[in-house]
Amino acid sequence: MGDVSRSVTVDGNEHGFATTRVDALLGWARKYSLFSYPFVTACCGMEFMALTSPRFDVGRFGAEAPRFSPRQSDLLWVVGTISQRQAPVLKRIYEQMMEPKWVLAFGTCAASGGFYDNYTTVPGIDKLVPTDVYIPGCPPRPEAVLDGLMLLQDKIARGERRPAVVKPRFDPVEHAESLVQIRRSARDPREVLPAMAREQALARGDVK
Amino acid sequence: MSELVLQKLRERFGTAILETHSDFGDDTAVVSPDHWKAVCEFLRDDPSLDFDMPIDLCGVDYPGRPPALPRMEVVMHLYSVGKGHRVRIKARVGDEDMEGAEIDSATSVWPGLNWLEREVWDMSGVRFRGHPDLRRILMYPEFEGHPLQRTYPADRTQPLVPYRTEEEAGLPLNKIAPFGADEGMPFGRQSTPQPDDV
Numbered sequence: 001m002g003d004v005s006r007s008v009t010v011d012g013n014e015h016g017f018a019t020t021r022v023d024a025l026l027g028w029a030r031k032y033s034l035f036s037y038p039f040v041t042a043c044c045g046m047e048f049m050a051l052t053s054p055r056f057d058v059g060r061f062g063a064e065a066p067r068f069s070p071r072q073s074d075l076l077w078v079v080g081t082i083s084q085r086q087a088p089v090l091k092r093i094y095e096q097m098m099e100p101k102w103v104l105a106f107g108t109c110a111a112s113g114g115f116y117d118n119y120t121t122v123p124g125i126d127k128l129v130p131t132d133v134y135i136p137g138c139p140p141r142p143e144a145v146l147d148g149l150m151l152l153q154d155k156i157a158r159g160e161r162r163p164a165v166v167k168p169r170f171d172p173v174e175h176a177e178s179l180v181q182i183r184r185s186a187r188d189p190r191e192v193l194p195a196m197a198r199e200q201a202l203a204r205g206d207v208k
Numbered sequence: 209m210s211e212l213v214l215q216k217l218r219e220r221f222g223t224a225i226l227e228t229h230s231d232f233g234d235d236t237a238v239v240s241p242d243h244w245k246a247v248c249e250f251l252r253d254d255p256s257l258d259f260d261m262p263i264d265l266c267g268v269d270y271p272g273r274p275p276a277l278p279r280m281e282v283v284m285h286l287y288s289v290g291k292g293h294r295v296r297i298k299a300r301v302g303d304e305d306m307e308g309a310e311i312d313s314a315t316s317v318w319p320g321l322n323w324l325e326r327e328v329w330d331m332s333g334v335r336f337r338g339h340p341d342l343r344r345i346l347m348y349p350e351f352e353g354h355p356l357q358r359t360y361p362a363d364r365t366q367p368l369v370p371y372r373t374e375e376e377a378g379l380p381l382n383k384i385a386p387f388g389a390d391e392g393m394p395f396g397r398q399s400t401p402q403p404d405d406v
Binding site: 087088091117126127128163 | 360367381
């Protein structure tokens with residue numbers, strides 16, 4: 001009981017009913033109708049544009065409609081570096097949003113400040129606003145962002161507010177042996193090229 | 209190529225040109241700060257020089273120089289669109305505590321210098337006498353100090369919004385640095401002990 005993810009099929013001539021909890025039903029409805037507010041400040045914005053393009057089709061997750069008014073949106077995408085000078089703006093945008101609201105940190109700079117370890121950059125937006133999902137990457141690939149979005153949907157469905165981090169599906173550190181290894185050729189190119197020329201000349205019949 | 213420019217400057221201003229050098233095709237003249245604006249006007253107005261385009265203006269900090277030498281250098285790069293030649297002029301101002309780090313504004317010579325001079329004031333702390341609107345341009349008005357001075361601590365931040373505390377957030381907010389203490393930008397970390405010092 002209460003599991004809205006389990007599907008129930010009913011024939012056309014049958015009658016039936018399903019039971020669930022109100023919060024589970026609300027979570028199920030909310031997770032497929034996220035209205036986004038893109039707070040795009042830096043180069044991650046290019047990857048955000050790729051994400052919203054038809055190729056990756058964020059509309060599959062019900063999050064394709066951007067609302068450029070914080071009062072009409074419930075998901076704040078923080079895409080890019082946040083400078084100290086922008087911090088009051090971001091905080092104010094967050095406070096203007098209606099409850100319930102979620103915050104997604106897109107990219108390493110939004111998540112932790114990235115390599116900007118200096119006087120001008122906020123070291124992660126969680127210093128300013130509660131953050132639900134962190135998507136690392138510089139920039140993250142659209143697939144990683146979709147993972148983050150699904151993670152957020154999962155959290156919304158469960159009513160979970162603890163922060164979550166997108167993990168790489170494939171960690172190159174653990175699979176070093178399967179990566180392409182670039183090795184120097186054992187043969188000296190100064191020997192290889194004349195040898196190839198001689199072989200071609202032989203094939204053409206220029207030399208005996 | 210534009211040795212001519214340095215020649216003309218020396219002829220016109222004499223001892224106000226403190227030194228000149230030409231390295232790697234770039235010609236540089238270090239001028240006395242008192243003559244900064246006069247040099248600019250001459251470079252713009254002399255028909256054979258015709259510098260009509262200021263490329264860049266910046267401040268370079270050299271703390272710990274010998275006492276006779278001022279600490280801050282104001283560096284300007286100029287280009288002549290018509291003649292196709294360039295020159296770099298410098299002026300040295302300010303003592304070890306940035307006292308007297310002042311120079312005449314050249315916005316009346318090239319109006320485009322307005323924002324560049326504001327940037328040099330903001331980042332390096334050089335005041336421009338006669339600038340029409342000498343405010344910070346990159347940092348916020350509440351910011352204290354000038355971040356590109358080498359004495360500004362590399363790890364000093366001045367947040368406009370107080371950070372959330374870990375009690376408030378209910379979870380650790382420590383940034384996971386992408387590099388170790390011995391990596392990153394140790395050359396700027398004069399305020400924090402380095403592994404080499406230990």
